[in-house]
Amino acid sequence: MVHVAIIPITSDVSAGSDVTLPEPYPDIDTLVSAVAFKKVDIVHEACGATGAVYSSATTLGSPINGATLLSVVSETPSTGQVSKKDSRTITVGDAYSAGEFILIVYIAQNEYPGF
Numbered sequence: 001m002v003h004v005a006i007i008p009i010t011s012d013v014s015a016g017s018d019v020t021l022p023e024p025y026p027d028i029d030t031l032v033s034a035v036a037f038k039k040v041d042i043v044h045e046a047c048g049a050t051g052a053v054y055s056s057a058t059t060l061g062s063p064i065n066g067a068t069l070l071s072v073v074s075e076t077p078s079t080g081q082v083s084k085k086d087s088r089t090i091t092v093g094d095a096y097s098a099g100e101f102i103l104i105v106y107i108a109q110n111e112y113p114g115f
Contacts, residue, residue, distance in 0.1 A: 026108035027087035034070040
């Protein structure tokens with residue numbers, strides 16, 4: 001069975017760091033895909049260019065622009081990549097700040113897709 005897990009980043013981590021799959025998610029057998037959700041500062045273009053104060057009538061963009069599909073690799077990950085280290089740990093190729101999170105799709109140990 002395919003599982004989806006949200007891994008919250010609870011403190012700043014640097015590129016090449018390990019991040020642990022929280023309980024109660026089952027152990028990882030195969031990492032299928034991952035998406036990083038990073039904080040994005042949304043500034044109205046005109047306000048950012050001029051330093052003007054934001055007006056409630058100004059339209060802002062969407063924070064979903066902070067979502068990035070990560071490549072799953074078997075070796076040490078670099079920028080934009082992630083790898084499975086062991087059944088409860090992934091290694092990230094980018095730095096992350098507290099409050100950000102990574103969503104992973106994976107097949108759990110002792111389970112098979114479609115069953």
